[in-house]
Amino acid sequence: MTKHDQDETQFDFRATTLPGAEEALCEELRELNFSGVRLNRGGIPFRGTMQDGWRACLESRIAQRILLLLDRFPADSAESLYAGAKGVAWERVISPRHTLSVAAVCRGSTLQHSNFAALKVKDAICDRLRDISGARPTVSRDDPDVRVQLYLANNKASLSLDLSGEPLHRRGYRTEAGEAPLRETLAAVMLRVCGWDRDTLLVDPMCGSGTIAIEAALWAANHAPGLDRERFGFERWANFDDAQAERLRALRGSLRRAVRPTRPRIVAADRDEQVLEIARANARRARVKLAFRHQSFLDFQVGGAEPGALVMNPPYGVRLEKEPDLVHGIAAAISRLHGWRVCLLAGSPDYERAIPIRPLRRVMLSNGPIECALLVYQVP
Numbered sequence: 474m475t476k477h478d479q480d481e482t483q484f485d486f487r488a489t490t491l492p493g494a495e496e497a498l499c500e501e502l503r504e505l506n507f508s509g510v511r512l513n514r515g516g517i518p519f520r521g522t523m524q525d526g527w528r529a530c531l532e533s534r535i536a537q538r539i540l541l542l543l544d545r546f547p548a549d550s551a552e553s554l555y556a557g558a559k560g561v562a563w564e565r566v567i568s569p570r571h572t573l574s575v576a577a578v579c580r581g582s583t584l585q586h587s588n589f590a591a592l593k594v595k596d597a598i599c600d601r602l603r604d605i606s607g608a609r610p611t612v613s614r615d616d617p618d619v620r621v622q623l624y625l626a627n628n629k630a631s632l633s634l635d636l637s638g639e640p641l642h643r644r645g646y647r648t649e650a651g652e653a654p655l656r657e658t659l660a661a662v663m664l665r666v667c668g669w670d671r672d673t674l675l676v677d678p679m680c681g682s683g684t685i686a687i688e689a690a691l692w693a694a695n696h697a698p699g700l701d702r703e704r705f706g707f708e709r710w711a712n713f714d715d716a717q718a719e720r721l722r723a724l725r726g727s728l729r730r731a732v733r734p735t736r737p738r739i740v741a742a743d744r745d746e747q748v749l750e751i752a753r754a755n756a757r758r759a760r761v762k763l764a765f766r767h768q769s770f771l772d773f774q775v776g777g778a779e780p781g782a783l784v785m786n787p788p789y790g791v792r793l794e795k796e797p798d799l800v801h802g803i804a805a806a807i808s809r810l811h812g813w814r815v816c817l818l819a820g821s822p823d824y825e826r827a828i829p830i831r832p833l834r835r836v837m838l839s840n841g842p843i844e845c846a847l848l849v850y851q852v853p
């Protein structure tokens with residue numbers, strides 16, 4: 474990866490997301506004009522220049538991480554993993570002044586323990602740098618300059634660098650949250666799967682810290698989600714020099730110019746006034762305009778409004794146990810929304826049982842440790 478290479482050479486990337494969101498990510502990456510996008514369960518592959526990798530970090534609303542594939546080789550033992558990892562030209566991105574971390578996933582391979590495999594890769598990187606420059610980089614778990622990923626499946630190793638740094642759902646605007654806040658990337662998946670046209674009325678009647686409504690407003694304005702991130706992982710690599718920083722500034726500038734000041738009506742409501750304050754503060758930080766309402770969804774009235782999209786993430790778990798009638802109240806309120814598109818992230822099967830309409834779409838997603846059903850309805 475010389476400076477010249479970085480302008481022209483095509484690299485293999487992989488965008489990762491939460492399990493169940495792969496189709497939505499694939500659709501998004503194709504819409505964003507990335508090449509070689511293909512549906513794949515372990516992360517969506519695409520090809521492009523290094524700047525395409527940066528662009529994915531800046532523009533994808535659904536990807537959790539963007540990985541740059543460095544090498545693939547057979548590794549059926551600790552020795553072959555070490556030798557393969559030592560053969561990679563790490564000195565192009567890591568100097569002894571840098572800190573690094575190695576994360577590993579092992580599946581169906583002789584080496585089963587991911588911590589051991591990660592340690593072998595870390596040793597190979599440090600030994601190679603010591604052989605070349607006489608010094609080793611140090612390991613940092615919390616805030617490494619360079620994040621390396623090993624994926625070892627069926628005795629084949631793939632070594633990648635993580636361009637993102639902090640996971641991409643950390644957009645920067647949500648510094649405060651209510652209970653059970655939704656990841657920003659999951660909110661973006663909901664909006665896409667729902668089929669919202671980015672123009673008609675959108676309501677989140679249980680907005681909590683406002684994630685769904687804020688993500689909707691950013692999407693409608695074509696505001697790239699990474700524009701307000703202070704920095705990405707690749708900006709800390711050894712080969713990221715002034716010329717590259719200039720190119721990144723130009724890319725950010727062109728994305729900023731593509732922001733359009735459209736303003737669909739987006740309403741964020743919650744019955745909890747304190748959490749609404751948090752949502753207002755988050756919206757201010759994201760610089761989006763939302764209409765806030767302090768209201769229980771059980772009293773939700775459409776009034777004379779045109780049908781729109783209702784996108785919601787109702788309570789689950791312990792919260793729900795305390796309020797057994799809430800599910801039926803929500804199901805009844807949804808049934809009154811004639812002509813509306815409703816998208817509900819259900820962390821409990823009770824919701825689907827209680828809603829007397831067949832969902833148009835049903836996507837199973839992992840929201841952290843909780844298996845959720847993303848249900849899309851067209852209310853007759």
Ligand SMILES: C[S@@+](CC[C@H](N)C(=O)[O-])C[C@H]1O[C@@H](n2cnc3c(N)ncnc32)[C@H](O)[C@@H]1O
Binds near residue numbers: 651680682685745789
């Ligand atoms: C799972 S949280 C939503 C989290 C939100 N998506 C976020 O990203 O922060 C559920 C929210 O529903 C609200 N809620 C519960 N019952 C409600 C009701 N009847 N009407 C309106 N909001 C309600 C709670 O106050 C809570 O903020």
